[in-house]
Amino acid sequence: METANSRMAGQYDVVVVGGGAAGLSAAVSLGRALRSVLVIDAGEPRNAPAAGVHNFLSRDGINPTELLSLGRDEAIHYGADVVDGEAVAARLTGEQRTTAEPGTAAQPAFEVDLSDGSTVAACRLLVTTGVVDILPDVEGIRERWGKDVLHCPYCHGWEVRNKAIGILGSVPMALHQTMLFRQWSPSITLFLNDIVEPTEEQWEQLAARAITVVEGKVRSLDVSDDALAGVVLESGKVVPVDALVAGPRVEARSGVLESLGISTVEHPMGVGRHVEVSQPGGATSVPGVYAAGNVTDLTGQVMASAASGTMAAAAINADLMLEETTLAVEAARLAVRM
Numbered sequence: 001m002e003t004a005n006s007r008m009a010g011q012y013d014v015v016v017v018g019g020g021a022a023g024l025s026a027a028v029s030l031g032r033a034l035r036s037v038l039v040i041d042a043g044e045p046r047n048a049p050a051a052g053v054h055n056f057l058s059r060d061g062i063n064p065t066e067l068l069s070l071g072r073d074e075a076i077h078y079g080a081d082v083v084d085g086e087a088v089a090a091r092l093t094g095e096q097r098t099t100a101e102p103g104t105a106a107q108p109a110f111e112v113d114l115s116d117g118s119t120v121a122a123c124r125l126l127v128t129t130g131v132v133d134i135l136p137d138v139e140g141i142r143e144r145w146g147k148d149v150l151h152c153p154y155c156h157g158w159e160v161r162n163k164a165i166g167i168l169g170s171v172p173m174a175l176h177q178t179m180l181f182r183q184w185s186p187s188i189t190l191f192l193n194d195i196v197e198p199t200e201e202q203w204e205q206l207a208a209r210a211i212t213v214v215e216g217k218v219r220s221l222d223v224s225d226d227a228l229a230g231v232v233l234e235s236g237k238v239v240p241v242d243a244l245v246a247g248p249r250v251e252a253r254s255g256v257l258e259s260l261g262i263s264t265v266e267h268p269m270g271v272g273r274h275v276e277v278s279q280p281g282g283a284t285s286v287p288g289v290y291a292a293g294n295v296t297d298l299t300g301q302v303m304a305s306a307a308s309g310t311m312a313a314a315a316i317n318a319d320l321m322l323e324e325t326t327l328a329v330e331a332a333r334l335a336v337r338m
């Protein structure tokens, strides 16, 4: 497909690092704006272990891989290049407004290095690399993650409604999760796990909501016929549950941003580390570098992540338009003087 700016091989208006919901949504918007776009994707979206994407209007329950495959097709339809690969670092190549002719496009200002040794150039950079979920150290949790070990009531609550749901005391948010999941089931068990210590007021709330509280450290999960059957305590006691809520610590995948001097900060909710951006649009502290999706918003679901990618695309397009207008004005003035 023809884009407004003709590019040399390996040069793009925008390079998007990360092809999940945020990155692909941005690529669709930028492609529709006739921008040349490259999406580099390592193929490990956060929700890959789950069977379906829920709370997603019009495609509720779609397999996460299928959703991204459809997203790739749409981005490619609008002219984006999408490659499987990993970006390892990026750097500023400086102000490169060397030519000034009417209609001249913005010049590449960044280079992105891929793990295969190749390098691509971009006028603007959008990082949508998502997060890593650091799971509690309990034997068996990783294998059941996204199946019957859960973290988000809006993603999975309906699927486990009215079942026996355990809440693992693993993060400061555990008591909040406990009270929240009570909306989906009358059978809630909070495992204190030698980590959570309810206040007097919280004990009263737990009792009033008929929530069972189990003391003692959790050792492992009891799994039978590829399904969670219970939680095993250090004492050897097994408490039957159908699902376990285990809040992870969430860390932004920030390697590419760090290489540009953009650091993560602790999230105000205490759930992990994220990259701060200005909203709307996702501009980082480095001009020309944008971020969207979970890497900035640790609690955003798929729709919110896609929306932030779309907003970032609009901000980037406007940013490029301003640079191109400036170039065009300089060129027009030059033409009058000659």
Ligand SMILES: Cc1cc2nc3c(=O)[nH]c(=O)nc-3n(C[C@H](O)[C@H](O)[C@H](O)COP(=O)(O)OP(=O)(O)OC[C@H]3O[C@@H](n4cnc5c(N)ncnc54)[C@H](O)[C@@H]3O)c2cc1C
Residues within 6 Å of the ligand: 017, 018, 019, 020, 021, 022, 023, 040, 041, 042, 043, 044, 045, 046, 047, 048, 049, 050, 052, 053, 054, 055, 056, 085, 086, 087, 088, 128, 129, 130, 131, 133, 145, 146, 154, 155, 156, 253, 255, 256, 292, 293, 294, 295, 300, 301, 302, 303, 305
């Ligand atoms: C188990 C589980 C179930 C979930 N279920 C739901 C649900 O039902 N509904 C819902 O709305 N939300 C759900 N979520 C949340 C959902 O996963 C996120 O909202 C969404 O994935 C965020 O999209 P993103 O594009 O920001 O990041 P991701 O989807 O994680 O995509 C980031 C992409 O960037 C790639 N990447 C990372 N680093 C690099 C690099 N250096 N170079 C190239 N590529 C890179 C990754 O491989 C990945 O493909 C769930 C989350 C989990 C953990």
